[in-house]
Amino acid sequence: MPNYNIKFLPDDKEVQIEPTDTVLRAAEKAGIAVKSACGGGGSCGRCAVLVKEGEVTKGQTAKLTKEQLAQGWVLACQVKPLTDLVIDIPAESRLSQHQVLTESRGDKGLLKEAQLKDLGLAGHPLYWSVYVELTPPTLTEAFDDLSRLTTEVRRITGIDNLQLGLETLKKLASTLREGEWKATVYLAEGSGFTEIADILPGKAEDKYYGLAIDIGTTTVVVYLVDLATGEILGSKGGYNKQAKYGDDVITRIVHAVEEKDGLAELHEAVIGSLNELIDTVLKEHGVRRGQVKSVVSAGNTTMTHLFLGIQPTYIRLEPYIPTVNSVPPVRAKDLGLHVHPQAWVHSLPNIASYVGGDITSGVLVTGMAQSDQLTLLIDIGTNGEMVLGNSDWLIACSCSAGPAFEGGGIKYGMRAMHGAIERVRILPGFGVECKTIGNGKPVGICGSGLIDCIATLRDAAIIDRTGKFSSDLEISRIRDTDEGPEFVLVWANDSGIGEDITISENDIKNLIRSKGAIFAGIRVMLGMVDLPVEAIDEILIAGGFGNYLNIHDSVTIGLLPDLPTEKYKFIGNSSVKGAYLSLVSHNARRMVEEIAQKMTYLELSVGNSFLDEFVSALFLPHTDLSLFPSVHK
Amino acid sequence: MAVSILKERWTSKLYETTIGTGDKAVKFGGDSTLPYLQFEGEIPNRPAVALEITDVEPTDWPDFLKAHWEGVLADPVAWAKQAAEYGADLIALRLDSAHPDKGNASAEDVAKTAKAVADATDLPLIVIGCGVEEKDGAIFPAVGEALAGKNALIGCATQENYNSIVAAAMVNGHNVIASSPLDINLCKQLNILMTEMNLPAERIVIDPLIGALGYGIEYAYSIMERSRLGALTGDKMLAMPVVCFVGQEAWKAKEAKDVESPEGQTWGEQGTRAILWEVMTSTTLLQAGGSLFVMRHPESLKKFKAHVEEISKSNA
Known part of the structure; x- marks a missing residue:
């Protein structure tokens, strides 16, 4: 069979592919990262591209409008070439660079150097x-x-x-x-x-270095550390290139299991993402690969498996058993990392399939496992992972929150990038004022913007406590569509995408389900140890999304418990910080294993209490209003 | 040695709800203990029983049931009068004709029927929509207005249509049935939504969407029990009295309808078993904490009232 030439605009890149390959595959070959939240399933509609010249096969057209179809829009993952093609990939369909959290607002709640000694966490590097x-x-x-x-x-x-x-x-x-x-x-x-x-x-003066790595589902971060001094010389963050195989861990696992070479592709994608960052940071600091002698990585359980090239099949299947929790160190050459081939690569231990090394790392670096204070650590993302406890006990759980906080499953949802709406204000007469990241023209709404938006709509009585639009409001911003009613946040004239940016009743319900899952998880954990929410001394919010979170809004919609804001602390990317601490102190490295051993994993899918708590949390803020005294007015 | 009876100390009680006006007004709820533990708390009112009538001749009622109402089935006014003679405490009028598949009658038409029935009887009135949420939301503003001042009980309001039904009740001085599918959280949520529109809590009656004996009655039982326990321990959003639509559930049961199948032949005479099915469902749910019962057969009403008479004797 003949191969076809595919030319991509506006990049003006050309590649050859076989007739059995999809246009998405061609873009990949051309080195253009196209969004693909569903992993090529044809259901998310994010990989829409415009066929300028040539013919393609027919395929699913999810989320494309009649007008778009008439103009020649297709889903890149669904169509294959019938002739040579010229394809336009619009900005909306590309994975663009976005701010990766290497540093974060404040390090409150993290251990200081002096405390490390007190806690017995000081030690020699690895x-x-x-x-x-x-x-x-x-x-x-x-x-x-x-x-x-x-x-x-x-x-x-x-x-x-x-x-x-x-x-x-x-x-x-x-x-x-x-x-x-x-x-x-x-x-x-x-x-x-x-x-x-x-x-x-003799007395050698050779310098030697180490790397602390956080492998997130979405982003990866690398710290370069001078191991003789413990100093962080530089840090780099970027996308996890696995994103093109799906947005969340489940679609990645499906890809690894069901696609030929899927596991190898995912393994290479994450190693490739890391090597790019490693090469850059080493070059910037004049360090040779051979001088990097030790690596510590932290990631969720699926990421850890894929990083090591271990098939993650059973993480997804009941009873959800990972291949390994406490991972033995492996040689860098076996993974293909651009460091000394004999360097040991340590992966911080997982607790269970959905509570991974990123969480144990966070527990380590917050010192909560050595503290008398009752601490709740929450990492909010597609999965909400939580750890509750103190020096006597630790209990962890994970609940599936869905992708809403990261903009997934929301019509105009997006990640926290330039142009994302992050604050919404309702003006008298139902005008709307939106503040965007970078103050650009609005192009969508990010998770923290959604939370603020819902809190604001509720305050203005535009939605009721179930998230439905109030039927007795006659305002032009509320309108009916085939998919239910929606509220116009930004009119087409003012938006950066040439169409109205709206939030629909379905979007609101999706977010309510996400926040309900997180809150229900917190309640079930507290119920398990029979403690009231007031018993919590400190709530630590970890992770990229948490960094943008507004506590007041989060309490208003019932995502987080109604506790004084002083009890909340943002700890940023605690995963990479824990990896760093383990890299520079063998005692910390040992402690993180002890923490993992000591943590009790609570499986929320066992028993009824989670479902019951979940349904009662599907309300703004909660069915039991007495849990939110500061919100109930 | 004397046995000392263990008594629970409850901190709260059910709201007391009144439907109708004048001498025939009916009051229920107000309990400050679990059902019929007279030794422990107050049970100030007996459960109320309504007989159900429809504004068009019912098509899905078994012949045995229809035979009893021969001659009045097509005339809701006459039907209401006859139900009053059979000893009903209230009349429950179902506005089936508004159903899009059963004539799709307009709000004005069903409002007229409701008014005619109200004028023909001095019993308090329950008015139920056709069960299609959107349509019910559309007819109640007119129905509520037609019955202004009658202090009727209207519904069933759901999360989808509570807005217009509650507004109709507030403007015209009625009470509202809040319907939620066998879930204590959803039940509470709807009650919160309705009271937040400033409808007083004592004007809400909970419909937990019960099932008949053999058709999920245990779910209804445990939900009703949980809501009563919640009410007694201070949860105001669960403290409304509960209505049980027993007739519509019991007369759907195979055991009540079946006359032909070989299996049915072995179950004894249909009339007896059908009435027993309705009575057993009612008495079970009475024990679970129901305060208002909507039934279909006068004989069931009679037997149920006899049971209430017995169970209401104080055991204090």
């Missing part, structure tokens, strides 16, 4: 050096070279279980003699053993 001066052998004191070395290293460090590889062993004799029995020994922490990774003659 790769470090020891200078030794050995007594030369004599005829009467004739230990072999290795015993001579390990005895001295053990005397200095107290480490018993020392191992070393053949390469190091081969150069041991000459190195010791070259340095006249003085040498610098490099030690690398594995799991349950310490490896003599290298040995250099």
